[in-house]
Amino acid sequence: xxxxxxxxxxxxxxxxxxxxxxxxxxxxxxxxxxxKTNLAKKIGTSSQFLGxxxxxxxxxxxxxLKKLREISGHSIDYILFGVDxxxxxxxxxxxxxxSEEEIVNSIEIIKKLCLLIKEK
Numbered sequence: 001x002x003x004x005x006x007x008x009x010x011x012x013x014x015x016x017x018x019x020x021x022x023x024x025x026x027x028x029x030x031x032x033x034x035x036k037t038n039l040a041k042k043i044g045t046s047s048q049f050l051g052x053x054x055x056x057x058x059x060x061x062x063x064x065l066k067k068l069r070e071i072s073g074h075s076i077d078y079i080l081f082g083v084d085x086x087x088x089x090x091x092x093x094x095x096x097x098x099s100e101e102e103i104v105n106s107i108e109i110i111k112k113l114c115l116l117i118k119e120k
Contacts, residue, residue: 014056016081017056017057017058017059018055018056019056019082020053020056020059020079020080020081020082021053021054021055021056021057021058022054022056023078023079023082024050024053024054024060024068024079025054027068027072027074027079028050028054031072032071032072035047036050036051036054039068039071042067042071043060043064043065043067043068043071044061044063044064044067045060045061045064065079065080075088
C-alpha cells in the first residue's frame with residue numbers, strides 16, 4: 001500500500017510540474033509576448049532549459065522564479081500552483097483594514113472553526 005501511495009504522489013507531482021510549465025509558457029507567449037531565448041536571458045537560465053520547464057520536465061531555480069515574478073507581475077503562488085492572483089490581491093487589500101493583532105486573532109478563530117467542522 002505504501003508503494004501505491006508513493007506512485008500516486010509521483011504522478012501528482014508530474015502533473016503539477018506539467019501544469020506549471022504550461023502556465024509559464026502561457027505567461028511567456030500570451031502575456032509577455034517574448035520567445036524562449038528572450039525570457040531565458042531575463043530570468044537567468046538557458047532557452048533549452050526553459051523549453052524543458054515548459055514541457056513539464058524541469059523546475060525553475062529560486063532566482064529565476066523570482067525574476068519571472070518581477071517581470072510578469074504574477075505571484076509565486078500563481079506561477080507554482082495556479083492560485084488565482086486576484087484572490088490573493090483582494091485578500092491583501094481587505095486585510096489592510098486590520099491590525100496585525102486582529103489578523104492573528106482571526107486566524108485562530110478560523111482554525112477553531114475548521115476543527116469544529118472537521119469533527120462533524
